[in-house]
Amino acid sequence: MSRSLRFAYYPGCSGQGTSIEYDRSTRGICRALGIELVDIPDWSCCGSTPAHTVDHVLSAALSARNILQAESLKDVRGIITPCPSCLTNLKTAARRMRDADFKARVDSLLDAPCRNDLPVMSVLQVIYQELGPEAVKARVTSPLTGLKVAPYYGCIMNRPPEIMDFDDCENPIAMDRLMLAAGAEVMPFPLKVECCGASFGVARNEVVTRLSGKLLDAAACCGASAMVTACPLCQMNLDLRQGQINRANGSRHDLPIFYYTQLIGMALGLNGSDLMLDKLCVDPKTLLRHMRAAQSAAAS
Amino acid sequence: MNVINMKESYDAEFVRAVERESGQNVSLCYQCGNCTAGCPYTEFYDLPVSRIMRGLQAGQRDALLSCRSLWLCATCESCTTRCPNNIDVATIMDVLRHMARKAGKAPEPAVKTFCDAFLDSVRRHGRVFEMGLMTRYMARTGRFLSDVDLSLKVLPKRKLAMRPHDIVGKESIARIYERYDRKEGKQ
Numbered sequence: 001m002s003r004s005l006r007f008a009y010y011p012g013c014s015g016q017g018t019s020i021e022y023d024r025s026t027r028g029i030c031r032a033l034g035i036e037l038v039d040i041p042d043w044s045c046c047g048s049t050p051a052h053t054v055d056h057v058l059s060a061a062l063s064a065r066n067i068l069q070a071e072s073l074k075d076v077r078g079i080i081t082p083c084p085s086c087l088t089n090l091k092t093a094a095r096r097m098r099d100a101d102f103k104a105r106v107d108s109l110l111d112a113p114c115r116n117d118l119p120v121m122s123v124l125q126v127i128y129q130e131l132g133p134e135a136v137k138a139r140v141t142s143p144l145t146g147l148k149v150a151p152y153y154g155c156i157m158n159r160p161p162e163i164m165d166f167d168d169c170e171n172p173i174a175m176d177r178l179m180l181a182a183g184a185e186v187m188p189f190p191l192k193v194e195c196c197g198a199s200f201g202v203a204r205n206e207v208v209t210r211l212s213g214k215l216l217d218a219a220a221c222c223g224a225s226a227m228v229t230a231c232p233l234c235q236m237n238l239d240l241r242q243g244q245i246n247r248a249n250g251s252r253h254d255l256p257i258f259y260y261t262q263l264i265g266m267a268l269g270l271n272g273s274d275l276m277l278d279k280l281c282v283d284p285k286t287l288l289r290h291m292r293a294a295q296s297a298a299a300s
Numbered sequence: 301m302n303v304i305n306m307k308e309s310y311d312a313e314f315v316r317a318v319e320r321e322s323g324q325n326v327s328l329c330y331q332c333g334n335c336t337a338g339c340p341y342t343e344f345y346d347l348p349v350s351r352i353m354r355g356l357q358a359g360q361r362d363a364l365l366s367c368r369s370l371w372l373c374a375t376c377e378s379c380t381t382r383c384p385n386n387i388d389v390a391t392i393m394d395v396l397r398h399m400a401r402k403a404g405k406a407p408e409p410a411v412k413t414f415c416d417a418f419l420d421s422v423r424r425h426g427r428v429f430e431m432g433l434m435t436r437y438m439a440r441t442g443r444f445l446s447d448v449d450l451s452l453k454v455l456p457k458r459k460l461a462m463r464p465h466d467i468v469g470k471e472s473i474a475r476i477y478e479r480y481d482r483k484e485g486k487q
Contacts (some may be wrong), residue, residue, distance in 0.1 A: 053375075159381045204344070
């Protein structure tokens, strides 16, 4: 396996729609950090949660088709994806297919059997483990000094540990350390791996307004002026639904919810089209203006 | 408190089937309650997850397959991560959901409709078409006003594609579904 940082990239469906800014900023910082992303040709949906709640073999087959497509790429070190839901599906499928009987059942649904030998990682894991916070820090040109963030990993980026095999399952620190490298102030946020209510926003809205409400309350209590996420669904619940949450709970939160890739991108000096900050529903402009104003006041 | 007559209602084949499909030994659960303590959904459940585990040991097929909790579990993996006996509780919840579906039970119809609409979207286009998914969901549930406030926020952001991103190999996805349906005897 080559040691270069060339990976098969699985963008995930939401990266083309509701989390387009996550996909764009992921591509932007990977380019800036020397990680080469080769899109998996003709990738398809992993089935997300609905597939595994219906059948494990069907779910694994939807993921395995993408693993198969990635196997056609030359000299890639593994498959990486920004989305924790895609990640968990790809990793769980790969793990279950180590069982020969299970793999035979999956292969029988595919056009061709997959080799199942490429490691699957999150983009966060690659940046954290292959480059490390120090290497990121060395490339920071525009540090986020004064920005107080609550890092929120979501429930499945690190759990269950036997499958996800990255960072700590109760108190992950990869994003905390990358935020520190970017110059931000990291607040001690105790609900890092609590669930945001997942996809129940549509069918059972009160589940999301309650669970995501707790997250916003806790982040505000910790003194954070923004949250930083690594999951499209968490980001959508906290950002797009923040108004619904405020109405349901009688709260008045106005917390911008960034993707960690947007904040790292900002620190690396990437431009607006790479970061797409204008796609966020809770407008971060005022917060960022205050941060830059405080920085120039401190510098003069 | 429900009193159950184990002689009459213990379903041994049900317990064996759950163990076979999940690869878990359900008798390892000693009711410490860690799964329930960490479960963010307990406040919405009719049966907390530790009671589902106990009911499973007692072979209570009908009570478990009809409970709403199965449909409200988000697979957040708290239970699996924190079980002191390394039982993959979230996978057991998944397996029970599969069985409930096959038994035609869906006490949370909106959740089932959302899942079905999602998988239909994947079947038709190869990738999820978010706008189409919401339209189908609303048409099937009659909830035309749900999330209208969000549409007003999202549309000006141009985050939602108006047309599906059909993939070149969408027939290969359709073939996965067709083979699956054939195996399940749906066709």
